[in-house]
Amino acid sequence: MEKDYRIQKILFKKEEIESRIAEIAKWIETTYENSDEIVIIGVLKGAAVFLMELIKHINKIDVNIDFIIAKSYFGGSQSSGSLKIITDIDTDIKGKDVILLDDILDSGITLAKIRDHLLLKKPNSLKLIPLFNKKVEREHDVQIDYYGIEVPNQFLVGYGLDFDDKFRNWPFVAVFDPNAKKGNSNDKS
Ligand code: IMP
Ligand code: MG
DSSP states (O other), X not given: OTTOTTEEEEEEOHHHHHHHHHHHHHHHHHHTTTOSEEEEEEEETTTHHHXXXXXXXXXXXXXXXXXXXXXXXXXXXXXXXXXXXXXOOOSOOTTOEEEEEEEEESSSHHHHHHHXXXXXXXXXXXXXXXXXXXXXXXXXXXXXXXXXXXXXXXXXXXXXXOBTTBOTTOSSEEEEOTTOOTTOOOOOO
């Protein structure tokens, strides 16, 4: 898999990503030390890998997990302007401390829209934590509370991030060029 000709560069390996996720877990344990229970919601499908790794490191507070399925209108490597909630969470979050996770923050549309949707359910608190934070001028005003790793404004795959619903299983995150020509690989790994 590391030899896929469309991989331009591996940015972060599994070990680096997962040690950062362990730090996020510590931050959560400290931030919510007075909370009886927190609800961690992952945006499917991208946040699934992140959520599963994160919860293994949270031992000091009770954690309830849930998922929400949201779809933007276009696939491929472009984020689109509109987002629809396909499947809502099943947990009653009224009065609860909620954390919303996504794989990556790009334009901000996904987290902003899902945040607004969840706020209607009147949680006690809601914090937003994307694993990767793209260094871009944000089109949508979205206040995040914490994040894992800052990444360049390039198209990435792996560790939950997909291109056409593939490559989420790659244990690293890499710059990916879907239009790369075979034989011109820049992958120096
Ligand atoms: P936003 O709504 O523009 O902030 O983008 C967030 C969503 O777009 C994420 O949930 C991802 O599914 C997707 N996305 C944004 N950037 C990338 C990328 O570089 N690779 C793969 N998916 C991405
Ligand atoms: Mg996606």
